Amino acid sequence: MTGLGAEQLRTHAAEHLLRARDRSVTLTDAVDDDDLVRQHSPLMSPLVWDLAHVGNQEELWLVRDVGRREPVRADIDELYDAFKHARSTRPTLPLLGPAEARGYVREVRDKVLDVLDTASFDGNRLTRHAFAFGMVAQHEQQHDETMLATHQLRVGAPVLQAPEPPAPRAPLAAREVLVPAGEFTMGTSTEPWALDNERPAHPSYTDAFVIDAGCVTYGEYLRFVEAGGYDQARWWSAAGWRHVREAGLTGPKYLTRDGDRWLRTRFGSVEPVREDEPVTHVCFYEAEAYAAWAGKRLPTETEWEKAARFDPATGRSRRYPWGDDDPGTEHANLGQRHLRAAPAGAYPAGASPLGVQQLIGDVWEWTASDFLPYPGFQVFPYAEYSQVFFGPDYKVLRGGSFGTDQVACRGTFRNWDYPIRRQIFAGFRCARDARPDEVA
Template structure:
């Protein structure tokens, strides 16, 4: 696929318009799947009512595209505070005078009409906010991120199933247990991807010793072994903070699991089905991932280790945009975009493997890393501190790779997600790593 850098102005307008339309169709589908009462209801205190997310994506589009890029008069200045995520904690949002569903949809339509009018006229100049259509790409990614959040809310709602999708593909290849990543330098991050966000920048060299990483995410079957071996009852495997959280929260298995005779069942968007052993485990928090890794005699990979395994090509020494190359993801490469409603079994996407034959790095489950969320050397907040910089520090851990609910526009080898280590309503899993032994690394 032609890169954004290579598109002429009219082609870029067409590409942006298509991405805006594709994204809005997903938003519409997620919110049309339930009635107005369900849209206004809060399904979990850590999640917003769906109708808040709906109007919020329109408000951000108005703020950045209509007002900032376009310099137009506000559509609804009176609702700015209502949909400011920093001013309104999620637990308090149901009590706000939110736009009802019909009014929220009308507001989004008005804003989008103005954006289309703006898109027909805006020059893609060297002004950083609009160069290569960045502001439009930022809004597409923002809405897709909220679409994934709304998908997670659907997973938490109580009631009959309302979302439907075909099963993921079956395994096509057998995947190794581990892969050696040789010592050496690679380029982490990007300085050239036009729609990359500020925390992915700038590109910088990172030198790593040799290490071994799991060739696939940890599966339900492997995780069940941890449970069966008393992993949740043995503080040896847990950090002090992790054990305190496990005890306080009463964790005994991944979220949405329950005992089913001698086995386990997993609730997926209102449907119960047996846990399938060859699928990546999902809905585990960072502390659970860390405990499993310790039980397995391993550790979580650092963020740099994850990215080198995903992007580094030993034949050329360069870092690719995706594990398979620079081309956009297709249905052959990865489980993305809500095409399916749960992770695909290991071995389902051989075309998406990295040059080192590491599988399913993109899609299926967000993968916890050991790294706290911080800026890269030379980081500069753009276009606002609240996207990334205010979250830097030890409170959040980085996740990589995207999930089955992540759209291709909001996922690439450099994309960084982050969350609190206790969170597991997100579509989170993990893979393990370990230091290479001398006989493995050639030393």
């Protein structure tokens, strides 16, 4: 993208904005107006709030800031400020109704495309490489994934459809992969649309470690459940055990036991659990406990990124596990093309140089790390995107899910959430320290 001319940048930005909007429309048109304004869980906003919110952010950054145009609806800024109103209280606000919200986002988008037609991309940092347009496209896609999670929480008949993900090409060549000790370059200083928490690139060191070649599957995780893992404090951290007891957790979210089999509710359908599919909708504490039960641990964020990006043949860090090219359908399960994670081994073309598979897409992967700034971090363009979340309250997730769009997913992309969250499309893989005989 750094070598694109102005007209190519215009086309590139427009494609991402339009794809995000098409997805927003799909997710909101799939349900009736009653479903749009209903709060399906106190953890989530009504779908109609998300729709108007992405339009409001687009207006603030692209119409008013980049375009220097008159406001479309300055009177609603406070209603759609995510930091002023908790999700649980948003249904009580005088929100735009479905028809009004749809009209608003259309009007804003028309003005944005007009701004894009005449924008200069060689000015300040906000407009250089069309960053602000990329930031807004990423923001909308992030809310699209949030809306997809709301669809999973809603009660009712299925309303979303998608083909099944590909079947595994072959079994994983190895269950674990050794990652050698040494430095690698973590983060980025060159990715044009990378967000502030991904920056800057910096050297980072790891001792030798071993990481799972694939994510932990339902079949593997349910062995932990059936072995009484949720009833034994020894596998859990003190905070995790307290949460399990208080929340009454007995297994992954959306699963129920039916005699000798497990059933899963997925976007309105009830189906037998697929044992070869990555376990999804588990919180950090559950991932941490399973890893302890398996005699392993969760990888640190640094270990995860090294496994995903480091190429031992060249010593450089790639944009993605498979190389520097943008994700193709052969590389990863992204963008809501499918409505579930793919089985282990489904994307061999997306493997890292070391042979770790499905690091991008399928499920967000919990890491052991708190969400903290990199050395040399600088806020851009606003503190509320990353800085206010730094600290021990949030754990880092990496890699993206089947509901993450490629514009919001890179080898350097960082996600974060509370360790108790389960409504997100999150799973994990395990790691362990390398034994002396493995590195000799």
